Amino acid sequence: MPPYAGPPVASRQGDAASPLRLLAYLALAITLIVLDDQAGWLSRLRAQANVLVQPVWALAGLPGKLGTQVKDNAASHGQLVDENRELRNQLLIANARLTRLQTAALDNAQLRELLNVAERSGLDVQLAPILDIDLDPVRQRLVLAAGSRDGVHIGQAVIDSGGLMGQVIATTGSNATVLLLTDPDHAVPVTVARNGVRLIVYGRGDTLELRDIPLSAGVEVGDEIVTSGLGGRFPAGFPVGKITALRPDDSHAFLVGELKPAAQLDRGRDVLLLRPGAAIRIPPNLRLQDEAGGPAAPLPAAHEPPQPDPSAANPTAGGASPANPTPSARPLEPTAPAAQPARASFVDPASSARPLQQLGGSAAATSPVVPNHARPAESVENRE
Amino acid sequence: MSRLRDKPWVLPVSVVLALLLGLLPLPALLQPLRPYWLALVLAYWVIEAPDRVGLGIAFASGVVADLLYGGVLGEQALRLVMLTFILQRFRARIRFFPMSQQMLAIGGLLFNDRIVSAVVHIVVGEPTLPWSYWWAPLLGMALWPLLFVLLDAVRFGRRGR
Numbered sequence: 001m002p003p004y005a006g007p008p009v010a011s012r013q014g015d016a017a018s019p020l021r022l023l024a025y026l027a028l029a030i031t032l033i034v035l036d037d038q039a040g041w042l043s044r045l046r047a048q049a050n051v052l053v054q055p056v057w058a059l060a061g062l063p064g065k066l067g068t069q070v071k072d073n074a075a076s077h078g079q080l081v082d083e084n085r086e087l088r089n090q091l092l093i094a095n096a097r098l099t100r101l102q103t104a105a106l107d108n109a110q111l112r113e114l115l116n117v118a119e120r121s122g123l124d125v126q127l128a129p130i131l132d133i134d135l136d137p138v139r140q141r142l143v144l145a146a147g148s149r150d151g152v153h154i155g156q157a158v159i160d161s162g163g164l165m166g167q168v169i170a171t172t173g174s175n176a177t178v179l180l181l182t183d184p185d186h187a188v189p190v191t192v193a194r195n196g197v198r199l200i201v202y203g204r205g206d207t208l209e210l211r212d213i214p215l216s217a218g219v220e221v222g223d224e225i226v227t228s229g230l231g232g233r234f235p236a237g238f239p240v241g242k243i244t245a246l247r248p249d250d251s252h253a254f255l256v257g258e259l260k261p262a263a264q265l266d267r268g269r270d271v272l273l274l275r276p277g278a279a280i281r282i283p284p285n286l287r288l289q290d291e292a293g294g295p296a297a298p299l300p301a302a303h304e305p306p307q308p309d310p311s312a313a314n315p316t317a318g319g320a321s322p323a324n325p326t327p328s329a330r331p332l333e334p335t336a337p338a339a340q341p342a343r344a345s346f347v348d349p350a351s352s353a354r355p356l357q358q359l360g361g362s363a364a365a366t367s368p369v370v371p372n373h374a375r376p377a378e379s380v381e382n383r384e
Numbered sequence: 385m386s387r388l389r390d391k392p393w394v395l396p397v398s399v400v401l402a403l404l405l406g407l408l409p410l411p412a413l414l415q416p417l418r419p420y421w422l423a424l425v426l427a428y429w430v431i432e433a434p435d436r437v438g439l440g441i442a443f444a445s446g447v448v449a450d451l452l453y454g455g456v457l458g459e460q461a462l463r464l465v466m467l468t469f470i471l472q473r474f475r476a477r478i479r480f481f482p483m484s485q486q487m488l489a490i491g492g493l494l495f496n497d498r499i500v501s502a503v504v505h506i507v508v509g510e511p512t513l514p515w516s517y518w519w520a521p522l523l524g525m526a527l528w529p530l531l532f533v534l535l536d537a538v539r540f541g542r543r544g545r
Binding site for chain 2: 135
Protein backbone atom coordinates (compact mmCIF):
# COMPACT_ATOMS: atom_id res chain seq x y z
CA MET A 1 0.00 0.00 0.00
CA PRO A 2 1.33 3.39 -0.85
CA PRO A 3 2.13 5.90 1.83
CA TYR A 4 -0.81 8.11 2.62
CA ALA A 5 0.42 11.44 1.36
CA GLY A 6 1.89 11.07 -2.05
CA PRO A 7 5.66 11.22 -1.99
CA PRO A 8 6.93 14.04 -4.18
CA VAL A 9 9.26 11.74 -6.07
CA ALA A 10 6.52 9.71 -7.61
CA SER A 11 4.76 12.54 -9.32
CA ARG A 12 8.03 14.05 -10.45
CA GLN A 13 8.83 11.30 -12.84
CA GLY A 14 7.29 12.66 -15.99
CA ASP A 15 3.75 13.77 -16.20
CA ALA A 16 2.19 10.40 -16.52
CA ALA A 17 1.06 9.34 -13.10
CA SER A 18 1.77 5.77 -12.24
CA PRO A 19 -1.21 3.52 -12.87
CA LEU A 20 -0.13 1.26 -10.05
CA ARG A 21 -0.79 3.88 -7.44
CA LEU A 22 -4.07 4.69 -9.10
CA LEU A 23 -5.07 1.05 -8.89
CA ALA A 24 -4.08 0.89 -5.25
CA TYR A 25 -6.16 3.92 -4.35
CA LEU A 26 -9.09 2.77 -6.44
CA ALA A 27 -9.00 -0.60 -4.73
CA LEU A 28 -8.91 1.12 -1.37
CA ALA A 29 -11.85 3.34 -2.25
CA ILE A 30 -13.88 0.46 -3.57
CA THR A 31 -13.13 -1.56 -0.46
CA LEU A 32 -14.39 1.33 1.61
CA ILE A 33 -17.55 1.59 -0.43
CA VAL A 34 -18.26 -2.11 -0.20
CA LEU A 35 -17.51 -2.25 3.51
CA ASP A 36 -19.68 0.75 4.18
CA ASP A 37 -22.50 -0.56 2.06
CA GLN A 38 -22.50 -4.25 2.83
CA ALA A 39 -20.93 -5.05 6.10
CA GLY A 40 -21.69 -2.04 8.17
CA TRP A 41 -18.47 -2.73 10.02
CA LEU A 42 -17.52 0.84 9.57
CA SER A 43 -20.38 2.15 11.62
CA ARG A 44 -18.29 2.27 14.78
CA LEU A 45 -15.51 4.05 12.97
CA ARG A 46 -18.05 6.43 11.51
CA ALA A 47 -19.42 7.23 14.93
CA GLN A 48 -15.90 8.08 16.03
CA ALA A 49 -15.29 10.15 12.96
CA ASN A 50 -18.51 12.04 13.48
CA VAL A 51 -17.06 13.46 16.65
CA LEU A 52 -14.20 14.87 14.62
CA VAL A 53 -16.53 16.16 11.98
CA GLN A 54 -18.68 17.98 14.51
CA PRO A 55 -16.72 21.26 14.67
CA VAL A 56 -16.70 21.48 10.88
CA TRP A 57 -20.46 21.09 10.86
CA ALA A 58 -20.75 23.81 13.44
CA LEU A 59 -18.55 26.03 11.29
CA ALA A 60 -20.57 25.27 8.18
CA GLY A 61 -23.76 26.00 10.06
CA LEU A 62 -22.60 29.49 10.93
CA PRO A 63 -23.68 31.22 7.72
CA GLY A 64 -27.18 29.85 8.11
CA LYS A 65 -27.32 30.97 11.70
CA LEU A 66 -25.98 34.36 10.73
CA GLY A 67 -28.57 34.61 7.99
CA THR A 68 -31.47 34.02 10.33
CA GLN A 69 -29.95 36.45 12.79
CA VAL A 70 -29.70 39.12 10.14
CA LYS A 71 -33.25 38.38 9.10
CA ASP A 72 -34.37 38.68 12.72
CA ASN A 73 -32.56 41.95 13.15
CA ALA A 74 -33.87 43.38 9.93
CA ALA A 75 -37.49 42.75 10.85
CA SER A 76 -39.25 46.02 11.39
CA HIS A 77 -41.22 46.92 14.46
CA GLY A 78 -44.50 46.75 12.57
CA GLN A 79 -43.75 43.27 11.29
CA LEU A 80 -42.88 42.08 14.75
CA VAL A 81 -46.04 43.53 16.23
CA ASP A 82 -48.12 41.87 13.54
CA GLU A 83 -46.38 38.57 14.02
CA ASN A 84 -46.75 38.84 17.73
CA ARG A 85 -50.45 39.46 17.49
CA GLU A 86 -50.89 36.57 15.11
CA LEU A 87 -48.91 34.24 17.32
CA ARG A 88 -50.87 35.30 20.35
CA ASN A 89 -54.11 34.54 18.58
CA GLN A 90 -52.77 31.19 17.53
CA LEU A 91 -51.75 30.47 21.08
CA LEU A 92 -55.19 31.35 22.30
CA ILE A 93 -56.81 28.99 19.85
CA ALA A 94 -54.26 26.30 20.54
CA ASN A 95 -54.79 26.59 24.26
CA ALA A 96 -58.51 26.34 23.84
CA ARG A 97 -58.03 23.21 21.80
CA LEU A 98 -55.62 21.91 24.35
CA THR A 99 -58.12 22.18 27.16
CA ARG A 100 -60.69 20.36 25.12
CA LEU A 101 -58.19 17.66 24.33
CA GLN A 102 -57.17 17.38 27.92
CA THR A 103 -60.74 16.70 28.85
CA ALA A 104 -60.88 14.09 26.16
CA ALA A 105 -57.62 12.56 27.29
CA LEU A 106 -58.80 12.42 30.85
CA ASP A 107 -61.99 10.89 29.73
CA ASN A 108 -60.07 8.37 27.77
CA ALA A 109 -57.87 7.47 30.69
CA GLN A 110 -60.95 7.02 32.78
CA LEU A 111 -62.52 4.71 30.30
CA ARG A 112 -59.34 2.75 30.07
CA GLU A 113 -59.52 2.28 33.77
CA LEU A 114 -63.07 1.12 33.41
CA LEU A 115 -61.95 -1.45 30.92
CA ASN A 116 -59.08 -2.44 33.13
CA VAL A 117 -56.48 -1.74 30.52
CA ALA A 118 -52.97 -0.72 31.30
CA GLU A 119 -52.21 2.90 31.83
CA ARG A 120 -50.67 4.65 28.90
CA SER A 121 -47.23 5.97 29.28
CA GLY A 122 -47.19 9.58 28.29
CA LEU A 123 -45.00 11.34 25.83
CA ASP A 124 -43.02 14.46 26.27
CA VAL A 125 -41.33 16.58 23.67
CA GLN A 126 -38.08 18.41 23.51
CA LEU A 127 -37.31 21.25 21.17
CA ALA A 128 -34.13 20.93 19.13
CA PRO A 129 -32.79 23.44 16.63
CA ILE A 130 -31.73 22.31 13.17
CA LEU A 131 -28.16 22.97 12.14
CA ASP A 132 -28.45 24.63 8.79
CA ILE A 133 -26.18 22.61 6.51
CA ASP A 134 -26.73 20.57 3.37
CA LEU A 135 -25.61 16.99 3.51
CA ASP A 136 -25.33 14.59 0.60
CA PRO A 137 -28.41 15.28 -1.53
CA VAL A 138 -28.95 11.58 -2.23
CA ARG A 139 -29.46 10.78 1.39
CA GLN A 140 -32.13 12.57 3.30
CA ARG A 141 -30.57 13.59 6.56
CA LEU A 142 -30.77 16.48 8.94
CA VAL A 143 -28.27 17.58 11.51
CA LEU A 144 -29.61 18.86 14.80
CA ALA A 145 -27.71 21.28 16.94
CA ALA A 146 -28.48 19.19 19.99
CA GLY A 147 -26.73 15.98 20.97
CA SER A 148 -26.33 13.44 23.68
CA ARG A 149 -25.39 16.19 26.08
CA ASP A 150 -28.91 17.52 25.71
CA GLY A 151 -30.40 14.12 26.23
CA VAL A 152 -30.91 13.20 22.60
CA HIS A 153 -30.49 9.49 22.04
CA ILE A 154 -30.57 7.15 19.08
CA GLY A 155 -34.01 6.00 18.07
CA GLN A 156 -35.97 9.02 19.17
CA ALA A 157 -38.79 9.97 16.86
CA VAL A 158 -38.60 13.45 15.39
CA ILE A 159 -41.74 15.42 14.59
CA ASP A 160 -42.64 18.92 13.60
CA SER A 161 -45.94 20.71 13.82
CA GLY A 162 -47.28 18.89 10.77
CA GLY A 163 -46.37 15.33 11.58
CA LEU A 164 -43.61 12.77 11.68
CA MET A 165 -40.24 13.76 10.26
CA GLY A 166 -37.95 10.85 11.00
CA GLN A 167 -35.76 9.40 13.67
CA VAL A 168 -32.42 10.06 15.29
CA ILE A 169 -29.78 7.66 13.96
CA ALA A 170 -26.56 9.04 15.36
CA THR A 171 -25.60 11.32 18.15
CA THR A 172 -22.43 13.00 19.25
CA GLY A 173 -21.93 15.35 22.13
CA SER A 174 -23.56 18.35 20.57
CA ASN A 175 -25.01 17.09 17.27
CA ALA A 176 -27.50 14.49 16.25
CA THR A 177 -28.20 13.12 12.79
CA VAL A 178 -31.81 12.58 11.83
CA LEU A 179 -32.81 10.09 9.18
CA LEU A 180 -35.75 11.66 7.41
CA LEU A 181 -38.81 9.69 6.35
CA THR A 182 -37.94 10.31 2.73
CA ASP A 183 -34.54 8.61 2.93
CA PRO A 184 -34.43 5.50 0.78
CA ASP A 185 -33.26 3.54 3.81
CA HIS A 186 -36.27 4.49 5.85
CA ALA A 187 -39.59 2.74 6.36
CA VAL A 188 -42.43 3.45 8.75
CA PRO A 189 -45.30 1.17 9.69
CA VAL A 190 -48.49 3.12 9.14
CA THR A 191 -52.23 2.77 8.95
CA VAL A 192 -54.71 4.51 6.76
CA ALA A 193 -56.57 6.81 9.10
CA ARG A 194 -59.90 6.28 7.40
CA ASN A 195 -60.13 2.52 7.53
CA GLY A 196 -57.19 1.23 9.51
CA VAL A 197 -55.51 -0.72 6.73
CA ARG A 198 -51.95 -1.28 7.80
CA LEU A 199 -49.15 -0.61 5.38
CA ILE A 200 -45.54 0.46 5.26
CA VAL A 201 -44.29 3.77 3.95
CA TYR A 202 -40.90 3.78 2.28
CA GLY A 203 -38.72 6.76 1.52
CA ARG A 204 -38.11 7.50 -2.14
CA GLY A 205 -35.58 10.32 -2.11
CA ASP A 206 -37.83 13.31 -1.96
CA THR A 207 -41.24 11.70 -1.75
CA LEU A 208 -42.78 8.84 0.17
CA GLU A 209 -44.14 5.64 -1.26
CA LEU A 210 -46.71 3.14 -0.05
CA ARG A 211 -46.02 -0.27 -1.51
CA ASP A 212 -48.07 -3.44 -1.66
CA ILE A 213 -51.48 -1.96 -1.07
CA PRO A 214 -54.00 -4.73 -1.61
CA LEU A 215 -56.47 -3.86 -4.35
CA SER A 216 -59.29 -4.72 -2.01
CA ALA A 217 -58.11 -2.47 0.76
CA GLY A 218 -60.18 0.45 -0.38
CA VAL A 219 -57.33 2.91 -0.13
CA GLU A 220 -58.04 6.08 -2.05
CA VAL A 221 -56.26 9.20 -3.18
CA GLY A 222 -56.48 11.79 -0.44
CA ASP A 223 -56.38 9.33 2.42
CA GLU A 224 -54.49 10.45 5.49
CA ILE A 225 -51.73 8.13 6.59
CA VAL A 226 -50.70 7.99 10.24
CA THR A 227 -48.15 5.94 12.12
CA SER A 228 -49.47 2.68 13.41
CA GLY A 229 -47.03 2.23 16.24
CA LEU A 230 -46.12 -1.25 15.07
CA GLY A 231 -42.51 -2.08 15.66
CA GLY A 232 -42.41 0.17 18.65
CA ARG A 233 -40.11 2.78 17.25
CA PHE A 234 -42.69 5.42 16.48
CA PRO A 235 -45.63 6.11 18.72
CA ALA A 236 -48.97 5.64 17.05
CA GLY A 237 -51.13 8.33 15.65
CA PHE A 238 -48.72 10.81 14.14
CA PRO A 239 -49.59 12.03 10.66
CA VAL A 240 -47.13 10.82 8.02
CA GLY A 241 -48.67 12.12 4.84
CA LYS A 242 -51.51 12.16 2.40
CA ILE A 243 -51.87 9.96 -0.65
CA THR A 244 -51.49 11.99 -3.81
CA ALA A 245 -51.50 9.26 -6.43
CA LEU A 246 -52.18 5.55 -6.77
CA ARG A 247 -51.05 3.26 -9.54
CA PRO A 248 -50.87 -0.47 -10.04
CA ASP A 249 -47.47 -2.02 -9.44
CA ASP A 250 -45.61 -4.27 -11.86
CA SER A 251 -47.54 -7.38 -10.92
CA HIS A 252 -50.90 -5.57 -11.18
CA ALA A 253 -51.90 -7.37 -8.01
CA PHE A 254 -51.15 -4.50 -5.70
CA LEU A 255 -51.25 -0.73 -5.75
CA VAL A 256 -48.40 1.65 -5.21
CA GLY A 257 -49.24 4.98 -3.65
CA GLU A 258 -47.37 8.22 -3.60
CA LEU A 259 -47.44 10.28 -0.46
CA LYS A 260 -46.99 13.92 0.30
CA PRO A 261 -45.24 14.17 3.65
CA ALA A 262 -47.26 15.84 6.37
CA ALA A 263 -44.20 17.33 8.01
CA GLN A 264 -42.14 20.05 6.46
CA LEU A 265 -39.05 18.09 5.62
CA ASP A 266 -36.95 20.84 4.19
CA ARG A 267 -35.13 23.01 6.62
CA GLY A 268 -37.24 24.67 9.22
CA ARG A 269 -35.75 26.14 12.33
CA ASP A 270 -36.66 23.67 15.03
CA VAL A 271 -37.98 20.18 15.39
CA LEU A 272 -39.50 18.30 18.30
CA LEU A 273 -38.01 15.13 19.71
CA LEU A 274 -40.32 12.70 21.42
CA ARG A 275 -39.35 11.20 24.71
CA PRO A 276 -41.26 9.23 27.30
CA GLY A 277 -43.05 11.43 29.77
CA ALA A 278 -45.48 11.22 32.63
CA ALA A 279 -48.74 9.41 32.02
CA ILE A 280 -52.03 11.19 32.42
CA ARG A 281 -53.16 11.01 35.98
CA ILE A 282 -56.81 10.76 36.77
CA PRO A 283 -57.71 13.03 39.66
CA PRO A 284 -59.13 10.95 42.51
CA ASN A 285 -62.43 12.78 42.56
CA LEU A 286 -63.08 11.60 39.05
CA ARG A 287 -62.13 8.06 39.74
CA LEU A 288 -65.37 7.14 41.42
CA GLN A 289 -67.69 8.22 38.68
CA ASP A 290 -67.41 4.92 36.94
CA GLU A 291 -71.04 4.14 36.60
CA ALA A 292 -72.11 7.67 35.79
CA GLY A 293 -71.68 7.13 32.10
CA GLY A 294 -68.89 9.63 31.83
CA PRO A 295 -69.51 13.24 32.76
CA ALA A 296 -67.42 14.50 29.94
CA ALA A 297 -69.12 12.34 27.41
CA PRO A 298 -70.46 15.13 25.23
CA LEU A 299 -67.08 16.71 24.87
CA PRO A 300 -65.29 14.16 22.77
CA ALA A 301 -68.43 13.77 20.79
CA ALA A 302 -68.34 17.47 20.11
CA HIS A 303 -65.12 17.36 18.21
CA GLU A 304 -65.80 14.09 16.64
CA PRO A 305 -65.68 15.17 13.02
CA PRO A 306 -68.09 13.95 10.41
CA GLN A 307 -66.90 10.41 10.17
CA PRO A 308 -68.41 7.34 8.70
CA ASP A 309 -70.55 6.10 11.51
CA PRO A 310 -68.82 3.59 13.76
CA SER A 311 -71.84 1.44 13.29
CA ALA A 312 -70.12 -1.86 13.74
CA ALA A 313 -70.86 -3.61 16.95
CA ASN A 314 -68.61 -2.65 19.77
CA PRO A 315 -67.92 -5.80 21.63
CA THR A 316 -65.33 -4.63 24.09
CA ALA A 317 -66.56 -1.27 25.06
CA GLY A 318 -70.22 -1.76 24.55
CA GLY A 319 -70.97 -3.01 27.99
CA ALA A 320 -68.80 -0.65 29.85
CA SER A 321 -69.86 2.74 28.62
CA PRO A 322 -72.88 2.73 26.43
CA ALA A 323 -73.26 6.47 26.42
CA ASN A 324 -69.90 7.32 25.14
CA PRO A 325 -68.68 6.52 21.65
CA THR A 326 -65.12 6.62 22.79
CA PRO A 327 -62.78 6.24 19.92
CA SER A 328 -60.37 3.92 21.64
CA ALA A 329 -62.85 1.14 21.56
CA ARG A 330 -64.06 1.63 18.06
CA PRO A 331 -63.40 -1.36 15.89
CA LEU A 332 -61.98 -1.12 12.47
CA GLU A 333 -63.83 -1.63 9.32
CA PRO A 334 -63.81 -5.14 8.03
CA THR A 335 -61.28 -4.27 5.35
CA ALA A 336 -58.48 -4.76 7.82
CA PRO A 337 -58.83 -8.33 8.82
CA ALA A 338 -55.86 -8.40 11.13
CA ALA A 339 -56.82 -5.36 13.10
CA GLN A 340 -59.14 -6.43 15.82
CA PRO A 341 -61.06 -4.16 18.12
CA ALA A 342 -59.11 -2.86 21.00
CA ARG A 343 -57.63 -5.55 23.12
CA ALA A 344 -57.05 -5.39 26.76
CA SER A 345 -53.49 -4.18 26.74
CA PHE A 346 -52.76 -0.63 25.86
CA VAL A 347 -49.35 0.56 26.69
CA ASP A 348 -49.86 3.33 24.33
CA PRO A 349 -47.89 6.55 24.50
CA ALA A 350 -48.85 9.58 22.49
CA SER A 351 -51.44 11.07 24.67
CA SER A 352 -49.67 14.03 26.14
CA ALA A 353 -47.90 14.85 22.95
CA ARG A 354 -50.97 14.86 20.87
CA PRO A 355 -51.99 18.39 21.73
CA LEU A 356 -48.66 19.51 20.41
CA GLN A 357 -49.52 18.46 16.95
CA GLN A 358 -52.39 20.82 17.14
CA LEU A 359 -50.24 23.81 17.90
CA GLY A 360 -48.81 23.95 14.46
CA GLY A 361 -52.14 24.59 12.93
CA SER A 362 -52.88 21.33 11.27
CA ALA A 363 -56.52 21.24 10.43
CA ALA A 364 -58.41 21.39 13.64
CA ALA A 365 -61.31 19.35 12.54
CA THR A 366 -59.40 16.38 11.32
CA SER A 367 -56.46 15.86 13.52
CA PRO A 368 -58.08 14.85 16.77
CA VAL A 369 -59.52 11.89 14.97
CA VAL A 370 -56.31 10.73 13.58
CA PRO A 371 -54.94 9.12 16.69
CA ASN A 372 -58.21 7.41 17.37
CA HIS A 373 -58.18 5.34 14.29
CA ALA A 374 -54.68 4.26 14.76
CA ARG A 375 -55.30 3.02 18.18
CA PRO A 376 -56.64 -0.41 17.43
CA ALA A 377 -53.40 -1.15 15.72
CA GLU A 378 -51.51 -0.42 18.88
CA SER A 379 -53.10 -3.30 20.55
CA VAL A 380 -51.73 -5.42 17.80
CA GLU A 381 -48.33 -4.07 18.52
CA ASN A 382 -48.64 -5.02 22.12
CA ARG A 383 -49.67 -8.47 21.29
CA GLU A 384 -46.42 -9.10 19.53
CA MET B 385 6.28 30.70 -12.63
CA SER B 386 8.38 30.87 -9.53
CA ARG B 387 7.41 28.71 -6.63
CA LEU B 388 9.50 30.76 -4.27
CA ARG B 389 6.85 33.22 -3.26
CA ASP B 390 4.25 30.54 -2.94
CA LYS B 391 2.35 30.68 0.35
CA PRO B 392 2.16 27.23 1.88
CA TRP B 393 -1.04 27.81 3.87
CA VAL B 394 -3.15 28.38 0.79
CA LEU B 395 -3.46 24.69 -0.04
CA PRO B 396 -4.99 23.43 3.22
CA VAL B 397 -7.14 26.54 3.61
CA SER B 398 -8.53 26.23 0.10
CA VAL B 399 -9.36 22.55 0.58
CA VAL B 400 -11.11 23.23 3.88
CA LEU B 401 -13.01 26.11 2.34
CA ALA B 402 -14.09 23.89 -0.53
CA LEU B 403 -15.33 21.31 1.97
CA LEU B 404 -17.28 23.97 3.84
CA LEU B 405 -18.76 25.37 0.64
CA GLY B 406 -20.11 21.92 -0.05
CA LEU B 407 -22.01 22.00 3.23
CA LEU B 408 -23.27 25.54 2.88
CA PRO B 409 -27.06 25.60 2.92
CA LEU B 410 -28.53 26.64 -0.40
CA PRO B 411 -32.15 27.27 -1.31
CA ALA B 412 -33.76 24.13 -2.66
CA LEU B 413 -33.85 25.56 -6.18
CA LEU B 414 -30.12 26.17 -6.31
CA GLN B 415 -29.14 22.92 -4.64
CA PRO B 416 -28.78 20.91 -7.83
CA LEU B 417 -26.48 23.59 -9.21
CA ARG B 418 -23.98 23.42 -6.39
CA PRO B 419 -20.61 23.05 -8.09
CA TYR B 420 -18.26 20.38 -6.86
CA TRP B 421 -15.92 22.82 -5.14
CA LEU B 422 -13.60 20.19 -3.81
CA ALA B 423 -12.94 18.81 -7.28
CA LEU B 424 -12.32 22.27 -8.67
CA VAL B 425 -9.87 23.18 -5.95
CA LEU B 426 -8.08 19.86 -6.20
CA ALA B 427 -7.91 20.23 -9.97
CA TYR B 428 -6.21 23.58 -9.53
CA TRP B 429 -3.62 22.13 -7.21
CA VAL B 430 -2.97 19.08 -9.33
CA ILE B 431 -2.34 21.31 -12.31
CA GLU B 432 -0.33 23.94 -10.52
CA ALA B 433 1.49 22.06 -7.79
CA PRO B 434 1.74 18.42 -8.82
CA ASP B 435 4.53 17.75 -6.35
CA ARG B 436 2.31 18.69 -3.44
CA VAL B 437 -1.05 17.29 -4.43
CA GLY B 438 -1.34 13.79 -5.75
CA LEU B 439 -3.58 10.80 -5.47
CA GLY B 440 -2.94 10.56 -1.73
CA ILE B 441 -4.31 13.97 -0.91
CA ALA B 442 -7.20 13.47 -3.32
CA PHE B 443 -8.09 10.22 -1.60
CA ALA B 444 -7.78 11.65 1.89
CA SER B 445 -9.86 14.72 1.16
CA GLY B 446 -12.43 12.51 -0.53
CA VAL B 447 -12.78 10.37 2.58
CA VAL B 448 -13.09 13.47 4.74
CA ALA B 449 -15.75 14.83 2.40
CA ASP B 450 -17.67 11.55 2.60
CA LEU B 451 -17.63 11.72 6.35
CA LEU B 452 -18.70 15.34 6.33
CA TYR B 453 -21.52 14.98 3.85
CA GLY B 454 -22.68 11.67 5.21
CA GLY B 455 -22.63 9.86 1.87
CA VAL B 456 -21.35 6.42 0.99
CA LEU B 457 -17.92 6.21 2.55
CA GLY B 458 -15.34 6.05 -0.20
CA GLU B 459 -17.50 7.36 -3.02
CA GLN B 460 -15.99 10.80 -3.23
CA ALA B 461 -12.56 9.34 -2.57
CA LEU B 462 -13.04 7.19 -5.66
CA ARG B 463 -14.31 10.08 -7.74
CA LEU B 464 -11.54 12.41 -6.73
CA VAL B 465 -8.83 9.81 -7.25
CA MET B 466 -10.09 9.23 -10.77
CA LEU B 467 -10.27 12.92 -11.49
CA THR B 468 -6.79 13.49 -10.12
CA PHE B 469 -5.34 10.65 -12.12
CA ILE B 470 -6.79 11.90 -15.38
CA LEU B 471 -5.54 15.39 -14.64
CA GLN B 472 -2.06 14.11 -13.83
CA ARG B 473 -2.03 12.19 -17.07
CA PHE B 474 -2.88 15.21 -19.19
CA ARG B 475 -1.39 17.85 -16.97
CA ALA B 476 1.31 18.86 -19.44
CA ARG B 477 -1.26 19.59 -22.08
CA ILE B 478 -3.97 21.11 -19.91
CA ARG B 479 -1.53 23.51 -18.30
CA PHE B 480 -0.76 25.22 -21.53
CA PHE B 481 -4.26 25.22 -22.88
CA PRO B 482 -5.83 28.63 -23.32
CA MET B 483 -8.41 29.30 -20.65
CA SER B 484 -11.39 28.43 -22.84
CA GLN B 485 -10.01 24.99 -23.62
CA GLN B 486 -9.03 24.47 -20.02
CA MET B 487 -12.62 25.24 -19.06
CA LEU B 488 -13.87 22.66 -21.50
CA ALA B 489 -11.45 20.09 -20.14
CA ILE B 490 -12.56 20.77 -16.57
CA GLY B 491 -16.17 20.64 -17.64
CA GLY B 492 -15.55 17.26 -19.21
CA LEU B 493 -13.86 16.02 -16.08
CA LEU B 494 -16.73 17.18 -13.88
CA PHE B 495 -19.21 15.55 -16.21
CA ASN B 496 -17.23 12.34 -16.08
CA ASP B 497 -17.28 12.67 -12.31
CA ARG B 498 -21.08 12.79 -12.36
CA ILE B 499 -21.12 9.61 -14.41
CA VAL B 500 -18.77 7.87 -12.00
CA SER B 501 -20.95 8.97 -9.11
CA ALA B 502 -24.07 7.71 -10.83
CA VAL B 503 -22.39 4.37 -11.52
CA VAL B 504 -21.34 4.05 -7.88
CA HIS B 505 -24.87 4.81 -6.77
CA ILE B 506 -26.35 2.26 -9.10
CA VAL B 507 -23.88 -0.42 -8.06
CA VAL B 508 -24.45 0.24 -4.38
CA GLY B 509 -28.18 0.34 -4.92
CA GLU B 510 -28.74 3.89 -3.80
CA PRO B 511 -31.03 6.13 -5.79
CA THR B 512 -29.26 8.35 -8.28
CA LEU B 513 -29.62 12.08 -8.22
CA PRO B 514 -32.35 13.74 -10.24
CA TRP B 515 -31.46 14.95 -13.72
CA SER B 516 -31.33 18.56 -12.63
CA TYR B 517 -28.06 17.77 -10.86
CA TRP B 518 -26.39 17.22 -14.21
CA TRP B 519 -26.30 20.97 -14.71
CA ALA B 520 -23.77 21.36 -11.93
CA PRO B 521 -20.72 20.54 -14.13
CA LEU B 522 -21.64 23.44 -16.39
CA LEU B 523 -21.62 25.84 -13.48
CA GLY B 524 -18.38 24.34 -12.21
CA MET B 525 -16.92 24.86 -15.66
CA ALA B 526 -18.01 28.48 -15.67
CA LEU B 527 -16.48 29.00 -12.25
CA TRP B 528 -13.14 27.49 -13.17
CA PRO B 529 -11.45 30.67 -14.54
CA LEU B 530 -12.61 32.65 -11.53
CA LEU B 531 -11.30 30.07 -9.14
CA PHE B 532 -8.07 29.76 -11.04
CA VAL B 533 -7.38 33.48 -10.99
CA LEU B 534 -8.45 33.80 -7.38
CA LEU B 535 -6.27 30.98 -6.12
CA ASP B 536 -3.34 32.24 -8.16
CA ALA B 537 -3.78 35.71 -6.74
CA VAL B 538 -3.97 34.47 -3.18
CA ARG B 539 -1.05 32.14 -3.64
CA PHE B 540 1.37 34.64 -5.10
CA GLY B 541 0.24 37.74 -3.33
CA ARG B 542 -1.67 40.66 -4.70
CA ARG B 543 0.63 41.44 -7.60
CA GLY B 544 -0.21 38.27 -9.38
CA ARG B 545 2.43 36.47 -11.37
